[in-house]
Amino acid sequence: NIGNTENLPQVLQNDAEGIGLFRSEFLYLGRKDYPTEEEQFEAYKKTVQTLAGKTVVIRTLDIGADKKVDYFNLALEENPAMGMRAIRICLTRPDLFKTQLRALCRASAFGKIAIMFPMIISVDEVKRCKALLQDVRAELDEQGLTYDPHMEVGIMIETPAAAVMSDELAKEVDFFSIGSNDLTQYTLAIDRQQTTLDSFFDAHHPAVLRLIEQTIQNGHKAGIWVGICGELGADLTLTEQFLRMGVDELSVSPSAVLGLREKIRSLDLTK
Numbered sequence: 125n126i127g128n129t130e131n132l133p134q135v136l137q138n139d140a141e142g143i144g145l146f147r148s149e150f151l152y153l154g155r156k157d158y159p160t161e162e163e164q165f166e167a168y169k170k171t172v173q174t175l176a177g178k179t180v181v182i183r184t185l186d187i188g189a190d191k192k193v194d195y196f197n198l199a200l201e202e203n204p205a206m207g208m209r210a211i212r213i214c215l216t217r218p219d220l221f222k223t224q225l226r227a228l229c230r231a232s233a234f235g236k237i238a239i240m241f242p243m244i245i246s247v248d249e250v251k252r253c254k255a256l257l258q259d260v261r262a263e264l265d266e267q268g269l270t271y272d273p274h275m276e277v278g279i280m281i282e283t284p285a286a287a288v289m290s291d292e293l294a295k296e297v298d299f300f301s302i303g304s305n306d307l308t309q310y311t312l313a314i315d316r317q318q319t320t321l322d323s324f325f326d327a328h329h330p331a332v333l334r335l336i337e338q339t340i341q342n343g344h345k346a347g348i349w350v351g352i353c354g355e356l357g358a359d360l361t362l363t364e365q366f367l368r369m370g371v372d373e374l375s376v377s378p379s380a381v382l383g384l385r386e387k388i389r390s391l392d393l394t395k
């Protein structure tokens with residue numbers, strides 16, 4: 125998991141097999157205006173070229189809630205974690221979204237990019253995202269610009285709605301990546317930022333683990349791969365359970381890669 129191209133050396137130093145979550149928000153944060161298509165293209169291109177053939181899963185813009193950007197001019201909300209954020213902003217402002225999709229598609233010509241959409245709650249949202257992606261591809265075709273037509277398209281499973289609907293959602297995408305941070309927050313109805321609620325918070329709550337297992341099973345029934353990119357993926361006390369559930373990929377911060385790999389190699393799942 126990385127949140128900036130400055131983290132790329134750590135990815136290589138820790139021998140990661142790819143990037144399972146590239147948080148693209150950094151391109152939008154800490155500035156006064158929207159990043160251009162060209163700026164984004166250069167960042168994505170640099171990332172895939174550095175990874176030299178390994179997959180880079182880039183998450184589209186997940187702004188809102190705890191990540192505030194003034195120039196987006198979002199209305200003040202009482203409950204921003206449940207408000208205008210992530211894919212909701214992108215589907216409300218398709219021009220903004222299409223600029224990012226164009227940059228991503230163009231960069232896909234230089235390496236192995238997969239794209240994923242955050243905070244999905246319905247099949248309809250996925251269809252709308254895919255339709256916009258299709259529009260972008262048609263525009264690029266018209267302009268004679270190249271892209272990888274086989275780029276994988278996935279979604280994050282980080283709302284209870286998405287986990288419960290994962291059988292239907294799986295028919296629409298190439299992979300699922302489980303965002304356990306938000307999935308836990310929304311399943312337990314406990315604000316992930318609110319430390320005063322720590323005594324109520326159970327990172328291993330069975331409701332969350334059941335939703336994860338159900339998502340993996342539904343993904344596999346439809347023949348797609350399922351990863352975990354939230355913090356739980358790095359929780360070594362759950363690694364065996366996740367592998368027994370059949371998880372296909374665990375995406376963690378660079379500093380957690382080697383410890384996790386050692387843990388996986390120490391397990392004997394035949395027992």
Ligand code: PEP
Binds near residue numbers: 302355
């Ligand atoms: C998650 O919600 O688990 C996730 C990976 O996304 P973020 O932590 O960026 O919200």
Ligand code: MG
Binds near residue numbers: 242282303305306
């Ligand atoms: Mg999230």
